[in-house]
Amino acid sequence: MKSIYIENTIRKELELWGYLEIRIPIVSENLWGNENLLFFEKNGKLLSLRPEMTSEILRNIKKENFPIRLFYMGPIFRLNGYSIEEKFQIGWELIYLPSLWRDLEILLTIRNIFAKIGIENYIIEINNTNIWNFLRKYIKEEELKNLKSLLLIKDYVSLMEYVEKLPISVNVLDDIRKLLFFEDNYSFYDDDLNEEVKSIKSFKRELVNLGYSPESILINPVFIRPFEYYDGLIFEVYLEDIKQALGGGGSYVATNKNGEKIFGTGFAFVEEDLLKNINNNNQKINKKYYICSEKDFYKIQKLIEEERKRGNIAIFIPKEMEGLDLKELEKDGEVILIENL
Amino acid sequence: MLEQALNFLKILDPSLENDYSNRKLRFKGERFEIFLAKPWDLPLYVEERVADLGIVGRDIIIEQERKVVSLIKLPFGYCKMVLAGFPDDKNLEEVKIASKYVNITSKYLTNRWNKIKIIKLNGSVELGPILNISDYIVDLVETGRTLKENGLVVKEILFESSACLIANISSYVWKRKEILDILKEVEKTYENN
Known part of the structure; x- marks a missing residue:
């Protein structure tokens, strides 16, 4: 399973719940803890590469009465010994006063997203x-x-x-x-x-x-x-098959840069850990490879288009392709071989 | 500690074989599958979930700071992590400490003197003060005989160590009931002995 599929699935589901995607700067003047990457820019200002995204959101968000629903996706950086570790983090936040429904909603979004990605255990x-x-x-x-x-x-x-x-x-x-x-x-x-x-x-x-x-x-x-x-x-x-927690979250109280108290609940995880687990379990998304002769390309378009209308990924592969390896394709999706059209 | 650990496991799983002299590194009972690993490698195996549980000395757990759950102490493998040196203390600007346990030395003793230098040695750390490489040593002591024979004395006990049962973080979530049952059995065995 590819990261783009996971990201699109999460994006679609969260948008259905009213969450809006936000972009957060990679470089920050917030210096965080011990494991983040710090560097001096040419004028001597100390900057850091973000090790996570929630605190940056909380620093910059304005207090509002209406519930604010946000999600984000992007790289985060940490120092692991002498090496730089770059991972892709996905998370979402529901900014609102402490309440049972707020915490429940975050856990329900996780349940729905996992169901759509095909994670059962x-x-x-x-x-x-x-x-x-x-x-x-x-x-x-x-x-x-x-x-x-x-x-x-x-x-x-x-x-x-x-x-x-x-x-x-x-x-x-x-x-x-x-x-x-x-x-x-x-x-x-x-x-x-x-x-x-x-x-x-x-x-x-x-x-x-x-x-x-x-x-x-x-x-x-x-x-x-x-x-x-x-x-x-x-x-x-x-x-089930992961050695540490995939990700986590909870309800929080923080102070934004205007000194206002911000309350919310959020969840974040590292996409690579999820992908590793899904790929280990060899789960397949609804992806179909239609393989037929180049000359029949136009004949199978109707069939392929119907598949796409059902929300499935349908990919045309010419049978004449050099080095075509059906077994390799089968690892990634369903292979449909069409002959004698 | 290996023999004591295996005897202990046999109480929990009587089906485990009696003879461990055949150098097999992996064997199975009805309840447990056992891997024999070097103590310094064992926390990594548990962290990586090669094994759900491990039995290892507390000294190694504290030194390595791996992401595992330290559950309970077990009733064997007792010893002490000590700071030792010659009987006479000197007033030093910079204190040099030789040890195999660099993290423990730093964690427990960094604030003790103005400046400390930790010298990593892999064995026979008693040689540190004898050969004037260091002023003190930090090491695991069982009876204190080696220290005594080399003219060294215990200055301070940093902590008491024994064998500990550790678990992989995820295994402790997925196999919580089984692990809690093992802990209860261990507690019962403690009480009976």
Whole structure:
């Protein structure tokens, strides 16, 4: 499957939901974190190549009452050791005040797009950034920050070792242990924590009511995302044969360059990771290769045109072509050999 | 640690064979398929999802910082990551530390002195202070005998290490129930021993 097909499918689907495509500058004065590419332009100004696109959108967007729906596609750059890593990111944002429908809509767009691309097996891991707030009653802000940095690198061994040294009760410690290895039937000592867990479970129920299968939504209270602007729902998408998450997102609160607070929910992923998975699974889009003699080109036009009217890709290949390899074409689509017209 | 790890796995999967002396690097039980990998390669295998789970020392997990889930400590492979040196401390402008664990040394000790220089050695790091290559060493110590025989003492324990169970991030999502079941069994085995 080709990237252009994925991009067109996503574009078509998001436009049906009212999302508008935007272009974001590749070069920015925003310097982001440690992994992005920085360089001096000839007058000595420090610039960077964007490592992601959401923060640039949030910096530049104006606050409005009406929901703003945007999507973007383009390259992002990161430093991987000494080499420059360029990937193609696709994402969409729904800018509006915190609300259940806003978060649900983003997850529903993902479901529809995956269905159209032909991805059936995936799990969405969900959490709420507020779930660890109950610990503010028991530990210092600095300690909570240390704990979250261990959650981010998924080092639960160091995390347990760290919290065991903190002056907290056995009950709170037990709550942390249960969060680490969470199962749906767990209840907690801390009431605020119980409330937060209840709210995530209720969000999952809403998704199931809207057509997600219960198995495709996994509540994981220890999953957190690296960007600080997240506030509320966060999620990551896992395809069956992929070694890491395909992409993720969540609801956020950020400040634009006018100092206004911007709220929204978004999702982004790297297209190469998706393509790799789809191509590994050898899924075929509706692409048909019509192979017949050059002299019959005009005779099969009606047939091919009907195929295109159905929304399928129909490609003419002359049978006389040098080095025609039908097996190679079969990997990419359906081959229709027409003889004796 | 290999023997202890295999004995431990045999508790979870009794169908695994008893004799590992045949140098086979891959074998199957009814529940697990086992790959034997070098400890320093193992986190990569798990990160790349060649294996869903791995058993490896905590020292290597912290040193490599690979994208894996560190689930729990296992009850074997105990040792300590220490800062060691000659008994007398000197006042130094720049402290030189020899170690195989460059990241750990930097992570735990960068703010300790005004300036530190980390010298990467691949083995016998005790030679660092003896040959005056470094002022201190950072190394994994089991009994402390090698340090003692070379006239070195432990200055500080950076962390305690043991074998740990790690998981691939995606496997921990797709096989969550199976992995949580394994963790429960491990906990039960801990309690019984």
